[in-house]
Amino acid sequence: MTTQIAEHSPSQLIDRAIRDNRLAHALLIHGQNLKQVESFAYELTSKLIEVSQTDDGVDWHPDVFSVRPSKKSRIISVDDTRELIRNIQHSPQKGDR
Numbered sequence: 001m002t003t004q005i006a007e008h009s010p011s012q013l014i015d016r017a018i019r020d021n022r023l024a025h026a027l028l029i030h031g032q033n034l035k036q037v038e039s040f041a042y043e044l045t046s047k048l049i050e051v052s053q054t055d056d057g058v059d060w061h062p063d064v065f066s067v068r069p070s071k072k073s074r075i076i077s078v079d080d081t082r083e084l085i086r087n088i089q090h091s092p093q094k095g096d097r
Contacts, residue, residue: 011040014027023048029041029044041066045064049063049064051064063092065084065087067083
């Protein structure tokens with residue numbers, strides 16, 4: 001199985017999991033290049049749900065939340081984590097689950 005994973009990019013593995021209806025409930029996406037990580041996360045989000053744009057061109061969906069480091073230390077604060085947990089514990093506004 002290790003060889004099989006090494007032959008596929010993370011994006012290919014996730015696409016296969018979506019196709020097979022076996023996507024995990026949570027994914028931790030990390031990397032050194034924040035722009036690439038963020039781009040990948042939004043690309044994945046758009047595969048799973050319909051993301052619309054606000055009047056100022058920002059991608060938006062009421063059931064999508066992101067958390068990112070607020071300072072140069074690249075550490076996500078406890079308060080930000082607690083707020084994320086509060087938000088994700090609610091039923092989806094647009095989704096069916």
